[in-house]
Amino acid sequence: MNNITIQNLYKDGYYGQFGGAYIPELLHSNIEELKQNYLDIIDSDEFQKEFKSLLKDYVGRPTPLYFAKRLSQQYNTNIFLKREDLNHTGAHKINNTIGQILVAKHLGKSRIIAETGAGQHGVATATVCALMNLECIIYMGEIDIARQAPNVAKMKMLGATVVPATSGSKTLKDATNEAIRDWINHPENTYYIIGSVVGPDPYPDMVARFQSIISIEMESQLLEKTNRNYPDHIIACVGGGSNAAGAFYQFIGNEKVTLHVAEASGKGIESGETAATGAIGTLGVIHGSRTLLMQDENGQIIEPYSISAGLDYPGIGPLHAELICSKRATLHSISDDEALISALNITKKEGIIPALESSHALAVLNKTTFSPSENVVINLSGRGDKDMATYLNQFNLI
């Protein structure tokens, strides 16, 4: 069935024309070391044993594939939710940080750095650093630190040092720049855990491999529930695109599966306050990767906007750029308001408070009609705990 895979798409560090490693010489040795070793490390029995054991006993995998009965009735189709929100730390992010911290250990690194926007990847990184007893430094935009106080507190409690990024727009993009600079300054002992399928090769491929557990589990769960190991549709939200990469991974070569990318259009694609990179992005280079990105006519990178801090990234993972441009994936632009409506709806219908990011995927149900016989999987990438302040505000709950 799935004899074509993502690996046919990924060649010499590129997905079609997207990907590569556009890095200064100062990062060459770090990236080369990773590139030469990551596949051997990941494929080793020792790594696989430890990775699988931690995902099972520490993260709580497999996550359920839940048939959402009332949601299915509402939309007159068969809707399954892949419950990544039930993972330890509340989102899919930890699948990747567990994988990368084990790679870092195999490479003999003693110091871990990461960037974070809303703080989810920062918390997931600080968590695995505590677990492995490794020094952890998290770069976070000064503005994000102010608006994501609970996650900052978690990172600190977990023992991480949170360094404010004070340059540029003081958000995720700038935190990433600062993390890259730290890596340049500490090439020997430091490992950089990137939080999404972005950055220079081999990060997009490595992160996608760690997140592929999502679709690997889906196959057997679908077989059990639907007598077929693939769905008709998979819907996932995309900022950088790691949860979508994981949810699509096993099905990219299966043309019977329609892949839906939900990106954040913020206040609207044309509003100037958007993160809809797939819709309005153009070819360029951001954070070491050739991909679609939001830039002005002079090639300066534009600061994105979305109500969801996890989706406001001005680029998009090179895999997704290729899936969108080759029309393998269907692109949906979801506004702040559409995401909020869907968040409230699933909360009332299923008793699940979703993350704002995942609510963008849920909103695709209002954009596309699925037939009563079709099976639709929505990757519920994270839970809504971190977004309660926004929900309280938006839904007048106080």
Added chain:
Amino acid sequence: MIDNNLTRVLVRDKKFLSIYVTAGYPKLNDTAHIVKQLASKQVDFIELGMPFSDPMADGPVIQETSSVAINNGMTLSLYFEQVEEIRSKSSIPLVFMGYYNQIICYGIEKFYQKCEECGIDGLIIPDLPMTEYENEHQILQEKYNLSMTFLITPQTSNERLQKIDKLTTGFIYVVSSNSITGSTKNSSNQTIDYLKRIGQTVTKSQKIVGFGIHDHETFSNALAHNDGAIIGSAFLKSLNSDNLETDINNFINSLKQTS
């Protein structure tokens, strides 16, 4: 054979001093004035930085000056106008330093063509991969008579050093320690070993050291082991009064004399 202001200066038997200038900083139209003043102080060539929103190989000072310049309204089109203005008065070699995204956005061949037309001599594009240079850019740079500079670091292997030496048509930018621009680390035995290794491996190209040079002592150390020095962050920081001319004179004098 590439023959321009830069290649003609680099064959001279001397130690070179190069200064990095952020185009459009501190004021949008200061660029030509600053370069002219530096030329009058016997600076051998200029690295003229095109400000980018996300300069990942640069430190906080260059990022900050870049932000100021972008807010001043600096664009690549204006950059070329300023280069023409400099060229109308001076033959000081000008090396474009900028990030690949802006070149892709402008159009690759159009960019190189414009560089030659306006009077750019050399190029530093820190995030352009070597293989992409060989496949696509080398031939265009030769066509438009532009010299390419690559960076090397203490982590660069000997094999890679040899390849870089072969591909270089400008000079080799020696990163003095593994630090982003603007850091200040002292030279150590490790650094000396690194410089020795470069000396033995790089046989063709001139070696100009950059990163971390900020005063007379660091400047003299850099010159002792290399063919020249590039100063960026420390120079930009010195532009802190209303009188650019005085700032520039004071800075260059402080490098050349023990304080």
